[in-house]
Amino acid sequence: MTATLRVSNLSKTYGSGDHAVHAVRNVTFESDAGSFITVVGPSGSGKTTLLAMVGALLQPTEGVIELDGRDVSRLSGRQQAQFRREGVGYVFQSNNLIPYLTARENLLLMRTISGKNGREGRERAEQLLDELGLTSRADAVATELSGGERQRVAIARALMNDPRVVLVDEPTASLDSERGKQVVESLVREVKGRNKLGIMVTHDMAMAEMTDRILEMRDGEMTERNRPSIPDASA
Amino acid sequence: MIGLIEIKRRKMQFALIGLIVTLIAYLVLMINGLGVGLNEQAGSALENFDADALAYSDGAGLSVIRSELGADVVERAQQVDGIDAAAPLGYVAANYRYGDGDVASAAFLGYDPGTVGEPDVVDGRPLEADDRFGLLADSAFLDNADLSVGDTVPISLRLDTIEFEIVGEIDQGNFFFQPVVYLLRDTWQELKYGPDPEEGTPIASIVLLQGDDLVGDYDGFEVVSKSVAFDNIEGVSGQQATVTALRWFGYLIGALIIGSFFYVLTLQRIVQIGVMKAIGASGLFIFSQGLMQVVTITLVGLAISVPLAGVTDWALQQLPDPVPIAFTTGTYITTSISLLFAAALGALFSARQVARVDPIIALGQQQ
Numbered sequence: 001m002t003a004t005l006r007v008s009n010l011s012k013t014y015g016s017g018d019h020a021v022h023a024v025r026n027v028t029f030e031s032d033a034g035s036f037i038t039v040v041g042p043s044g045s046g047k048t049t050l051l052a053m054v055g056a057l058l059q060p061t062e063g064v065i066e067l068d069g070r071d072v073s074r075l076s077g078r079q080q081a082q083f084r085r086e087g088v089g090y091v092f093q094s095n096n097l098i099p100y101l102t103a104r105e106n107l108l109l110m111r112t113i114s115g116k117n118g119r120e121g122r123e124r125a126e127q128l129l130d131e132l133g134l135t136s137r138a139d140a141v142a143t144e145l146s147g148g149e150r151q152r153v154a155i156a157r158a159l160m161n162d163p164r165v166v167l168v169d170e171p172t173a174s175l176d177s178e179r180g181k182q183v184v185e186s187l188v189r190e191v192k193g194r195n196k197l198g199i200m201v202t203h204d205m206a207m208a209e210m211t212d213r214i215l216e217m218r219d220g221e222m223t224e225r226n227r228p229s230i231p232d233a234s235a
Numbered sequence: 236m237i238g239l240i241e242i243k244r245r246k247m248q249f250a251l252i253g254l255i256v257t258l259i260a261y262l263v264l265m266i267n268g269l270g271v272g273l274n275e276q277a278g279s280a281l282e283n284f285d286a287d288a289l290a291y292s293d294g295a296g297l298s299v300i301r302s303e304l305g306a307d308v309v310e311r312a313q314q315v316d317g318i319d320a321a322a323p324l325g326y327v328a329a330n331y332r333y334g335d336g337d338v339a340s341a342a343f344l345g346y347d348p349g350t351v352g353e354p355d356v357v358d359g360r361p362l363e364a365d366d367r368f369g370l371l372a373d374s375a376f377l378d379n380a381d382l383s384v385g386d387t388v389p390i391s392l393r394l395d396t397i398e399f400e401i402v403g404e405i406d407q408g409n410f411f412f413q414p415v416v417y418l419l420r421d422t423w424q425e426l427k428y429g430p431d432p433e434e435g436t437p438i439a440s441i442v443l444l445q446g447d448d449l450v451g452d453y454d455g456f457e458v459v460s461k462s463v464a465f466d467n468i469e470g471v472s473g474q475q476a477t478v479t480a481l482r483w484f485g486y487l488i489g490a491l492i493i494g495s496f497f498y499v500l501t502l503q504r505i506v507q508i509g510v511m512k513a514i515g516a517s518g519l520f521i522f523s524q525g526l527m528q529v530v531t532i533t534l535v536g537l538a539i540s541v542p543l544a545g546v547t548d549w550a551l552q553q554l555p556d557p558v559p560i561a562f563t564t565g566t567y568i569t570t571s572i573s574l575l576f577a578a579a580l581g582a583l584f585s586a587r588q589v590a591r592v593d594p595i596i597a598l599g600q601q602q
Binding site for chain 2: 090
């Protein structure tokens with residue numbers, strides 16, 4: 001399935017009048033499935049707010065977000081939850097696995113909340129655990145996993161429901177640079193290999209350089225960042 | 236079923252609340268058992284009357300102690316429209332001596348053999364019309380006094396002491412917290428009003444009535460249902476109000492403690508709830524996991540406390556002075572369902588908190 005994301009004139013403003021804070025201002029960009037974008041910028045630049053709007057965690061003040069031609073910027077609360085279950089996969093900054101569940105159970109949770117328990121889900125969980133090198137750790141409780149293992153489980157969880165877009169928030173924040181690099185490599189490989197669209201927010205340029213395209217946020221505004229070369233991350 | 240998995244993996248955390256729920260369930264069960272036991276002591280004999288309604292004298296305020304019915308009133312009561320059968324019954328409390336001169340009191344009920352007022356005899360024989368000084372004694376009376384059928388017992392009233400022979404054993408319960416003893420109504424009249432009663436002396440305290448639609452005010456007497464008569468036994472309404480208040484406090488405390496525990500648990504899990512919402516879980520799904528935990532913990536608490544209450548009941552009955560406590564299947568079922576309901580109600584405290592969690596916190600942003 002080709003996932004085309006089109007973001008048009010997107011803005012998010014908190015408060016009003018003199019106290020208004022323009023977190024995101026008039027952002028426009030497009031991307032196709034099979035690509036991985038990184039949004040970089042300093043703290044408070046609006047990159048996480050942008051990610052939250054694309055992932056239906058926040059409603060924009062203005063503008064449109066279209067995924068496969070469907071406007072997802074004005075969904076009701078229930079529609080947002082369904083979109084987050086089926087259309088989006090999240091990898092959070094601190095992995096945020098359910099601590100008392102095993103790696104396998106964290107993956108199967110995605111099926112449970114979608115009401116899709118069954119053999120197909122279990123097979124998919126085993127396949128993802130295998131592809132991310134986690135089979136031997138499948139029965140380990142989340143708190144027993146290392147930081148890198150937890151992030152790989154988080155990646156597998158994000159892919160569990162076969163979403164069109166994978167949104168990644170500072171995935172290497174709690175990892176050393178070597179483990180961080182491995183995690184981003186896994187991310188880019190798994191997302192592009194499955195013909196998904198990946199969007200990662202980070203302030204780590206070394207990690208950003210591993211993706212196809214870098215967008216920079218500053219004071220809520222977006223600019224395309226020129227790069228000397230684009231590595232073939234799917235190789 | 237991640238709620239159940241959490242209980243399994245965090246045993247110590249949930250064992251604490253499980254223990255508290257068990258103790259609350261045990262406490263409420265004991266209060267309810269005490270309520271049933273006290274009611275049995277107060278008037279199980281009345282509940283065992285083979286009657287649909289009872290007739291009391293006017294102005295007695297439905298008190299068996301104050302009610303006195305003359306022959307004319309008893310005759311009118313026996314002819315109320317819709318009546319199938321009727322029997323006058325006399326009541327008086329009297330002392331008896333047993334053992335080494337110990338004194339105790341019993342509820343003496345005077346009846347006429349062959350009427351609906353006659354109790355079933357479980358041992359020995361029924362009273363005959365010429366058993367002037369014969370008694371049918373309740374099992375509790377015999378146990379307390381260490382007497383058996385065939386023994387004699389001295390009964391004291393009005394400065395007289397008369398030897399009575401126990402001719403039969405009955406299982407009729409208690410009246411006014413005393414075991415009941417049945418004797419002939421003529422003997423009862425003699426005990427209460429003295430020998431050779433004058434004309435016009437009351438011949439009964441109440442009349443037992445069988446039939447439909449008998450309740451109402453009549454000339455010289457009033458008829459009430461057996462349940463109304465029970466509620467009007469001296470002290471019963473106050474006792475029931477006390478037990479009911481204790482029972483409701485038990486449920487309230489249960490709901491508050493369980494609710495507070497899960498509220499704190501919800502506050503501790505705010506980020507986790509935010510993450511679950513961010514990955515698409517509905518508030519209802521998340522709340523249902525918490526509710527499942529509440530129901531499971533309460534069921535475990537009940538599974539421990541119900542047999543514990545049964546054992547306590549047995550142990551208390553072994554005491555020299557048994558505690559007035561009694562359990563019925565209905566007590567266990569009613570208490571269990573009520574406590575489950577109270578626990579679920581307590582869990583609702585957390586529902587609003589769950590609904591308020593914004594999934595954006597999964598991205599590390601403030602709500």
